[in-house]
Amino acid sequence: MGFLSTVFTSFGLVFLSHAVYSAYEHSLLLSSASSPASSASSSAIDLPIDVILELLISTLVTCAGIVLGSPQLRPIQWSVWAGKVEREGRKPGAWEEGVGNPFRSLDERLGFLDIRAQRKQFADWVRNGQGAQSKG
Template sequence: MTWISKLTTAFGLLLLAHSCYSAQEFSTLQSYRSSGTLQIAPAALPVDITIETVAALLIASLGLVLGTQQLKPIQWHVWAGKIEREGAGGANDADGKTNKDYVRHPFRFLETRPGFVDIRQQRKTFGDWVRDGGNTK
């Protein structure tokens, strides 16, 4: 997280704590007021406390979104191609550290596997071997 996102998140959480405290104080004052001899209908939460709560949630959410790292591609071959082009720098997160799931060369297993087998050629070679009586040359 960058310091801007941390500051935004902290400010949003501070506003949220203040709005929660204000709502609690309002409900406490309403309970003292209605405990007297007059029965007064409970009042709704003031608009300023509601607006402060919604604004605090939006600001805190914005700070959290700003602090997230860049999303990885959904398709594996796109991610692997990026790593192959950029090397270890393609697998760095927002802090510049290499991700723990980084593999040096994602297509390495494709390049080291054996090639395709020509079944027709092997059948012809086996047929020739059988016709020769099974003798090795």
Template structure:
């Protein structure tokens, strides 16, 4: 993550923490005022225990969540191709430079050329050629030197 996305995400978390604290204080104040009001009017109609959350706390919560989402989206790395051949082609063309993150370090899942194993494996074994070489070796004497 870059410093900009980290700071935006941090600011969003501060807003969210403040909204949670405000909602908790509102519910605590409402419950104590409801309890004292119901003890005073024990004969009358009961007061509803559910109170709506003030609109400013709701708006602050929504803004905090959107700010956190914005910060996280800004900090995500560039998406990689889904198709293996496209991704492997990008690795062969760009090398490590194509897989640098925002801090200038190579991503941890960079493995180099994914086709290196296929390019370095031995070819098919030619049995007929080996049989001919073995027959010539036997004709020449076929001794094992040790």
């Protein structure tokens, strides 16, 4: 979708700049044709319908291009996001792209106990029957 979003955004911006230029030229044309006394009393300038339509359509096309090019949204709820991060883990270069676990460095601090690994070791130890043998 990268190419399509770039095309939409580019065409939208070109037509938006043309519409703004047309509105500016139209306002200059009306102000130079009228006398200074009448232009002071009339502050509103009526734009032609084609300029207004070009402004609206180019704005919509530009917005569509920006939305098509945006990355996938992340979940809003903390528990959903944390579960997704836990399942996927951290991929190489993932944090630079704005995804991944930002608290991974806290989980992997040296000198601190890894509780999850110890729980897994204990569960494996109990499953293998070593816990039942030591009781006697």
